[in-house]
Amino acid sequence: AQKVTQAQTEISVVEKEDVTLDCVYETRDTTYYLFWYKQPPSGELVFLIRRNSFDEQNEISGRYSWNFQKSTSSFNFTITASQVVDSAVYFCALRPMYSGGGADGLTFGKGTHLIIQP
Amino acid sequence: KAGVTQTPRYLIKTRGQQVTLSCSPISGHRSVSWYQQTPGQGLQFLFEYFSETQRNKGNFPGRFSGRQFSNSRSEMNVSTLELGDSALYLCASSSGRGDTQYFGPGTRLTVL
Numbered sequence: 001a002q003k004v005t006q007a008q009t010e011i012s013v014v015e016k017e018d019v020t021l022d023c024v025y026e027t028r029d030t031t032y033y034l035f036w037y038k039q040p041p042s043g044e045l046v047f048l049i050r051r052n053s054f055d056e057q058n059e060i061s062g063r064y065s066w067n068f069q070k071s072t073s074s075f076n077f078t079i080t081a082s083q084v085v086d087s088a089v090y091f092c093a094l095r096p097m098y099s100g101g102g103a104d105g106l107t108f109g110k111g112t113h114l115i116i117q118p
Numbered sequence: 119k120a121g122v123t124q125t126p127r128y129l130i131k132t133r134g135q136q137v138t139l140s141c142s143p144i145s146g147h148r149s150v151s152w153y154q155q156t157p158g159q160g161l162q163f164l165f166e167y168f169s170e171t172q173r174n175k176g177n178f179p180g181r182f183s184g185r186q187f188s189n190s191r192s193e194m195n196v197s198t199l200e201l202g203d204s205a206l207y208l209c210a211s212s213s214g215r216g217d218t219q220y221f222g223p224g225t226r227l228t229v230l
Contacts, residue, residue: 035218043206045221091161097216105151105163105174106210106219 002027004094006109013082014117021077021112023092029053031097034068034075035106039089048090051075053097079114087116119145122211122222130228136197139225143190143211149173150192151219152184155206164207167192168214196227204229 003026013019025034036048049059051068059066063080079086093106123142131137143150151174152164163176167186186192190211196203206226210219 033216037221042223043226044223045208045210047218047220050218093161105153105166105176106161107163108161110160 002029002094002096002107004092004107004109006090006092006112008112009110010113010115012115012117015084016081018078018080019082019114021079021090021092021114023075023077023109025073025075025092025094027073027094027096029096029098033095033097035093035095036066036075036077037091037093039091039111041088045091048077082114082116084116084118087114089113122209122220124207124209124222124225126225127223128226128228130230131199132230133199133201135199136195137199137227139194139196139207139209139227141192141194141209141211141222143192143209144220147211147213147220148190149212149214149217149219150186150190151210151212152192152194153208153210154178155208155224156202156204161208164194199229201229203227 005024032053034051037045039045056068065078067076089111091111092109095106125140149168151166153161155161165184166174170186181197184194206224208221208224210221212219
């Protein structure tokens with residue numbers, strides 16, 4: 001069984017602050033994919049990043065950066081110099097790389113509601 | 119490229135009725151997955167189709183079913199609706215198993 005935990009239910013910061021969203025996962029699979037999605041109030045899930053389990057390089061994309069640490073089963077997401085438009089619910093997700101024939105779609109965490117105040 | 123489209127965007131049904139939701143994937147994508155999102159349970163995987171075949175199924179009762187057509191479009195059906203089926207139903211498409219799933223805007227189903 002797989003599990004994704006996003007312990008922070010809601011985070012509120014003032015614009016321009018840096019904020020880190022935590023994601024911890026559990027899986028018995030040795031190879032898997034990790035994802036982050038953003039869900040604005042409109043409801044559509046917007047893809048942000050995908051990492052393979054064997055690629056532990058951190059990634060930076062503009063104001064966004066991701067820290068993947070296999071040793072601690074964590075895949076944290078940092079927004080630098082946050083903006084009001086970053087306000088949304090952010091989901092971390094996990095999927096085995098190879099099908100076990102079972103219910104192995106994306107396993108999502110409960111999400112972190114990020115509020116950026118002007 | 120056009121994104122994933124879902125119709126209808128909103129639905130109101132009463133208990134006991136059935137409903138069919140439609141999803142058109144991104145052009146060229148052959149895999150379609152469905153998810154249910156509720157405030158209590160969060161995002162849960164329903165099923166995945168690839169080349170008209172169901173590849174994976176989540177832990178949902180048999181009232182939830184789906185199918186995929188030769189043009190990769192997919193439909194999801196829920197029979198004998200219950201109040202607890204009220205949710206946002208999201209469809210996602212991808213090129214294949216190892217590829218990123220891109221989501222549509224969802225269908226908001228309300229069961230009265």
